[in-house]
Amino acid sequence: MHSLPPLPYAYDALEPHLDEQTVRLHHGAHHKAYVDGLNNAEAKLADARDKGDYALVKHWERELAFHGAGHQLHALFWENMRPDGGGHPHGAIAARIEADFGSFEVFQKYFSTAATVVEGSGWALLCWNRNFGRLEVLTVEKHQNLALWNTVPLLACDVWEHAYYLKYQNKRAAWVEAWWNLVNWEDVNRRLESAGD
Structure with a gap:
């Protein structure tokens, strides 16, 4: 089972560039929905394999791709930011x-x-x-x-x-x-x- 990774900083730490309310909603609702959707898709695909019933495999594979990609990209997005970040790369x-x-x-x-x-x-x-x-x-x-x-x-x-x-x-x-x-x-x-x- 996948779980929502904690943020590597406080919800208000990216102010003033990204507000606390957006970070809370984005992480706690949007990202969490991808995690939940990924877990559900994986469970449905495991059930299909166990039963040998692949009638909905196309649907659940799409759900796996959508929610899995959303989860992975959001995890990357949060770690790609930090308070007092920016500037030129090194x-x-x-x-x-x-x-x-x-x-x-x-x-x-x-x-x-x-x-x-x-x-x-x-x-x-x-x-x-x-x-x-x-x-x-x-x-x-x-x-x-x-x-x-x-x-x-x-x-x-x-x-x-x-x-x-x-x-x-x-x-x-x-x-x-x-x-x-x-x-x-x-x-x-x-x-x-x-x-x-």
């Missing part, structure tokens, strides 16, 4: 950004634009592509679809409206701009190191 991730995008400023503008223009509810991700040996920016309109295989997500910006609407209303670009003040580059570096070549 260490290995800074070197990779320089090599793959030319400069942090180019990368930041590219990532911000991707996050702002992704259609509907979605995500912007910085990923390590093991096949290509480079960083990639991906946009995810539906988090259970549009995967680039053999990539490891390192940094996630949630642009579903529940991530920012209470504070930023319909101003997604303002949320993305504020989010840069929260980025936990230490976490991104750890993820890059463990992603391997």
